[in-house]
Amino acid sequence: MSDKKVRVRFAPSPTGGLHLGGVRTVLFNYLFAKKYKGDFVLRIEDTDQNRYVEGAEQYILDCLKWCGITPDESPVVGGQYAPYRQSERKPIYREYAERLIAQGHAYYAFDTPEELDAKRKEIPNFQYGHAHRYELRNSLNLPLQEVEALLHANTPHVIRIKMPQDDTISFNDMIRGYVSFDTNQVDDKVLLKADGMPTYHLAVVVDDYLMKITHAFRGEEWLPSAPVHLLLWEFLGWKAEMPEWAHLPLILKPDGHGKLSKRDGARLGFPVYAMNWLDKKTDELTPGFRELGFLPEAFLNLLAMLGWNDGTDQEIFSLDELIEKFSIERISKAGAKFDFEKAKWYNAEWIKRTDAESLKLKVWEILKENGVTVTDEAYLLKVIDIVKERCVLLPDFYQQSAYFFQQPTEYDINSVKPKWTDAKTDFFNALVTALPELDSFEPAAIETRFKALAEEKGLKVGELMLPFRIMLVGGKFGPHVFDIAALLKPSETIIRIEKALEAFTS
RNA sequence: GGCCCGUUCGUCUAGGGGUUAGGACGUUAGAUUUUCAUUCUAGAAACAGGGGUUCGAUUCCCCUACGGGCUACCA
Numbered sequence: 001m002s003d004k005k006v007r008v009r010f011a012p013s014p015t016g017g018l019h020l021g022g023v024r025t026v027l028f029n030y031l032f033a034k035k036y037k038g039d040f041v042l043r044i045e046d047t048d049q050n051r052y053v054e055g056a057e058q059y060i061l062d063c064l065k066w067c068g069i070t071p072d073e074s075p076v077v078g079g080q081y082a083p084y085r086q087s088e089r090k091p092i093y094r095e096y097a098e099r100l101i102a103q104g105h106a107y108y109a110f111d112t113p114e115e116l117d118a119k120r121k122e123i124p125n126f127q128y129g130h131a132h133r134y135e136l137r138n139s140l141n142l143p144l145q146e147v148e149a150l151l152h153a154n155t156p157h158v159i160r161i162k163m164p165q166d167d168t169i170s171f172n173d174m175i176r177g178y179v180s181f182d183t184n185q186v187d188d189k190v191l192l193k194a195d196g197m198p199t200y201h202l203a204v205v206v207d208d209y210l211m212k213i214t215h216a217f218r219g220e221e222w223l224p225s226a227p228v229h230l231l232l233w234e235f236l237g238w239k240a241e242m243p244e245w246a247h248l249p250l251i252l253k254p255d256g257h258g259k260l261s262k263r264d265g266a267r268l269g270f271p272v273y274a275m276n277w278l279d280k281k282t283d284e285l286t287p288g289f290r291e292l293g294f295l296p297e298a299f300l301n302l303l304a305m306l307g308w309n310d311g312t313d314q315e316i317f318s319l320d321e322l323i324e325k326f327s328i329e330r331i332s333k334a335g336a337k338f339d340f341e342k343a344k345w346y347n348a349e350w351i352k353r354t355d356a357e358s359l360k361l362k363v364w365e366i367l368k369e370n371g372v373t374v375t376d377e378a379y380l381l382k383v384i385d386i387v388k389e390r391c392v393l394l395p396d397f398y399q400q401s402a403y404f405f406q407q408p409t410e411y412d413i414n415s416v417k418p419k420w421t422d423a424k425t426d427f428f429n430a431l432v433t434a435l436p437e438l439d440s441f442e443p444a445a446i447e448t449r450f451k452a453l454a455e456e457k458g459l460k461v462g463e464l465m466l467p468f469r470i471m472l473v474g475g476k477f478g479p480h481v482f483d484i485a486a487l488l489k490p491s492e493t494i495i496r497i498e499k500a501l502e503a504f505t506s
Numbered sequence: 507g508g509c510c511c512g513u514u515c516g517u518c519u520a521g522g523g524g525u526u527a528g529g530a531c532g533u534u535a536g537a538u539u540u541u542c543a544u545u546c547u548a549g550a551a552a553c554a555g556g557g558g559u560u561c562g563a564u565u566c567c568c569c570u571a572c573g574g575g576c577u578a579c580c581a
Contacts, residue, residue, distance in 0.1 A: 013581045048580055113579065125508065127577080158579050176511070185509050185577095193579040200581050224510055224576040247511085250574070254517075257573070302518095305530095309519065313529050332512095332519080335574060339517045342531040352544080390543035400543090415541090462540045469541060477542040 006038025007214050010071075011204065013045045014056035017277030017286055018063050020260060020338060021219060021251045024303040028248060029217045030069050031304075031326040041211060042074035044085045045204075047197045054280060057085075063274045067296050068319060081211040086203050093198035096206050096236060097159040097191050101139070105235040106191060109138035110150055110157045127187040130165045159192040161201070161228060161235075169227040174215075174246040174328045181227040189228050201225060205232040208243055216243040220335070221259070223247045246328060249307050250335040260338055262286055270340040274299070293366075293394030294343075298350035302343045306336045316349055348392040356384035363397045370398045372405045379404075382487055386479045400478065404487060407496055408474025411503055415476060416467045420504055427457045427464060428471075428497050435490045443482040450482070471500035 008029045012022060033040040042064070046052055061076060073079025083089055100106035109128075111119075115137070120126045133140055138160070139147045150157065163183050170180035191202040198206070208216060226245065233242040250259045254268060265272035265286065275288035289299050301317055310317075310325040317325065351359070363384055364374055374380050387400040430453055438445055450468070454461045469481045472493065478484060485493045 011581095015581075045581065051580060109579090111579095116579090125577090127508090156579090160579095179510075181510070187577080190579050195579080197579090199579070204581095219575090220511065221575055222581090226510095249512085252574075259574075305518070307518090311520075313520080315518095315530060334512050336519090337517060339531065342518065345531055348544095387543095389545090392543090460540095465540045473541085475541085479541095479543090480539080481541080 004212075004214050006033055006036040007041060007212050008033045008038065008217060009041040009043050009208070009211065009213050011043045011045045011207075011218075012060055013048065013051070014060065015048075015051045015053050016056055016059075016279070017262075017273035017275070017288065018060055019262065019272045019274070020303065020306075023063065023067065023274050023299075024251065024306060025217060025219060025248060026064065026067070026069060027300055027303055027322075028246075028308075028326075028331070031322050032215060032217065032328065033072075034323045035326050038214070039072040040069070041079070041081075041213070042071035042084065043207060043211070044075055044087075045200065046085060046087045047193075047199065047203055049087075049195070049197070059275070059277060066275060066290055067300055086198070086207065089203075089207070090197060092210070093202055093206055094192060094196060097198070097202060100161065100191070100232075100235055101159065103235060104162070105231075106159050106161050107139045107188075108147060108151065108157045109136065109160050109188075109190075110142075110155055111137050112156070128160065129163055129187040130184060133162075133188060156194040158190045158194055160188040161191050161231065163188055163228075163231070169230050171226065171230055171245060173223075173226075174244055175249075175331050176223075176247060176333060179223070179226070181224075183227065186224075186227050189225070191232075201228050201232065205229050205236065205238075209233070209236070209238050209241060212241075213243045215246065217246045217248060220247045220250050246331070248331065249333060251306060252335045252337045254337050254339055259335070268340070270343070289343075293396070294347050295350045295354065295362075295394070297354070298343075298347040301350065302346040305346075306338070307332050316346075316353070344392050351391050351394075352389050354388075356381040356388070359384050359388065359397075362394055363401070366395055366397050367402065367405065370402065372398070372402050374405060379487070386483055386487065390477075390479075403473045403478070404484075407499060408470075408472075410474055411500060412470050412475045413503065416470055416504055419463070420467075423457065423459060424464065424467060425501060425505055427453065427459055428467075428501055430457065432494050432497055435494055438490070441486055441490055443480065443486045446485050447482045467500075467504070468497075472496050 010026045010029050012018065030040050044057055046057070057075070064071065071077065073081065073084060075084040097106060101108065116128070119132070123132070126132065128136070140162070163186050165184060167183040168180050169183060170178060173179050189201050190199050192198055226247070230242070233239050252258065253260050253264050260272060262272050271287045271289045271292050273286050273288040275290040277286040277288065278284070279286070290296070297318060300319055300322070304317060304322050305315060308331050311330060360377070360380060364380065367374055383401045383404045384397070387397065391397050391400055431450065434449055434453055438449060450464070451461050454464055465481060466476070469476065469478070472481065472484050472488060488496070
C-alpha cells in the first residue's frame with residue numbers, strides 16, 4: 001500500500017431503500033477507511049434523472065446514522081472536494097469527455113435509442129464496438145462537416161468510449177487477484193448521455209480521481225465494466241493515481257438463484273432493506289431490519305460475517321472490533337446466500353450482551369407503541385435485565401415484559417381450571433396473608449415461604465407453581481416465577497393473586 | 507449465446523499436499539430450568555465430477571458440470 005492517505009467512498013444511487021448488499025459495501029468501505037485512519041466519503045450518484053427517487057438520499061443518510069457510520073465528507077457535511085452529488089457536478093464531466101474525443105479515445109454518436117434497438121433485433125449479439133461502429137451514425141465514420149453540422153444543430157448525441165482492438169486489459173483485484181479482459185469483448189460504452197449527464201463509467205472515474213480516492217470497493221456486478229474504467233484512467237492520464245479495486249462478492253437469495261432483491265423479502269418473509277422504505281408513488285412499504293427490531297450492532301455484525309471472518313471462531317464483533325480486525329485478504333470470493341435464521345441469532349446474541357441501560361430507550365419505545373406506559377426507570381431496567389435473554393427481536397420485549405407493567409387481562413385458564421381444587425384456593429388465600437409478613441421480599445425468601453406453606457397445606461409445590469405463574473403473568477412463559485413476584489412487590493403480587501382467584505373459581 | 511467471476515455439511519465458513527476435514531446457524535436426542543426462553547452435553551450433516559502432477563490430493567494444474575454476474579443513453 002502506498003503512503004497516500006487512505007480515502008474510500010460509498011457511492012449509492014438514490015433510487016430507493018438501501019439493501020443488505022449496499023449496507024455491506026458501506027461497512028467494508030468504512031472498516032477499511034477507519035482501519036487505516038483514512039477518510040470515508042459519501043458521494044451520491046444521481047446521474048439518472050429517470051430513476052431518481054425523492055427521499056432516497058435522506059434514507060441513505062438516516063441509514064448510515066442508524067448504523068453509527070459517519071461520513072467524513074458528504075453532501076450534507078460538505079468537504080474539500082464538494083459538491084458530493086453528481087448531478088451538481090454535471091459541468092465537470094463534459095470537459096473530460098471532450099478531452100477523450102480530442103485524443104481519439106472517444107467519439108460522438110448520433111444513433112437514436114430506437115435505431116439501436118432495431119440493430120439489436122436485427123443483428124444477433126449486437127455490440128456497439130469494433131465490429132459495428134463503422135456502420136453507425138457517429139463521428140468515426142461520418143464526414144467531419146456532417147458531424148459539425150449535427151453538433152451545431154444540437155442534434156441529440158452521446159459520447160462513447162472507443163475501445164481498443166485486440167488488446168488485453170488486466171488488473172490486480174484486492175479480492176480476486178489477477179483479472180483480465182479481451183478488449184474485443186467490451187463494447188463502446190456511453191460516457192456522456194444525450195442529456196449531458198455522465199454515465200456511471202465516466203462519473204466514477206472522474207470523481208474518484210478528483211476526490212483522490214485510493215481504494216474502490218464495489219459489488220462484483222461491476223467487474224465486467226472494470227476494463228472500461230481502467231482504460232479511462234489510462235486515457236485521461238491518471239493511471240498512476242488509480243485506486244486499487246476490490247470487487248465484493250454478492251449477497252444471494254437464500255433459496256433459489258440470483259442476487260438478493262427487494263422482492264425476495266416479501267416472498268420469503270424477511271427484510272432486505274436496512275430500514276423501512278415507503279415508495280411514495282405506489283404506497284408500497286418495504287420492511288427494514290431496524291423496524292423489525294434489529295439492533296444496529298447486530299445488523300452490522302451479521303453483514304460483516306457474510307463474506308468475511310477474522311480466521312478464528314469468533315462471530316460476535318462490535319464495530320470497533322471489526323475496524324481493528326478487518327482485512328481485505330480475508331474477504332471470500334464466492335457469493336453468500338443470506339440466512340435469516342442466522343441473522344436473528346446475531347440479534348438475540350446482541351440483545352443478551354447489551355446492558356439494560358443501552359436497551360432502555362428502545363424497549364421504552366416498544367412498550368409505548370403497545371400502550372404500556374413506563375414511569376419508573378429503575379424498574380424498567382430490572383425488567384429488561386430479567387427478560388432480555390428470551391428476546392430475539394426488540395418487539396419481543398413487549399410480550400415478554402408487558403405483564404410487569406399491567407395486570408394480565410386474560411389467563412391461560414385451560415392450564416389451571418381443570419385441575420383446580422378448593423385446597424388450592426385455600427393455599428393462595430393463605431399466601432395472600434403470608435406475603436406481607438415476609439421480612440424480605442427477595443426471590444429466595446418468597447420461594448421458601450411458598451414451599452413451606454404448600455407443605456403445611458399438604459399440597460405439592462409442583463401443582464402450585466404453574467397456577468402462581470399464570471396468576472402473575474397470564475400465560476406459561478417468562479422468567480422464574482419468584483423473580484417475577486419479587487419485582488412485582490408484595491402489594492401487586494397479592495392483587496394479582498386475588499384477581500386471578502376470582503377468574504379461576506368463577 | 508458471448509465474456510468475466512466463483513464452487514468445503516441445508517446455510518455462513520475455517521483449513522490446506524499426509525487432518526478423526528474444525529466452528530457457527532439450523533436440525534435431532536438428552537440434561538438443567540416445577541413455564542417458556544437461555545444454558546449445557548451428545549448426534550446426523552460437506553471437500554461438484556473427470557483427468558493430470560505427486561509416494562500421497564479436498565488442497566496445485568487442466569477440462570467438464572453447476573452456480574452467479576455482466577451483456578442499457580441503469581447504477
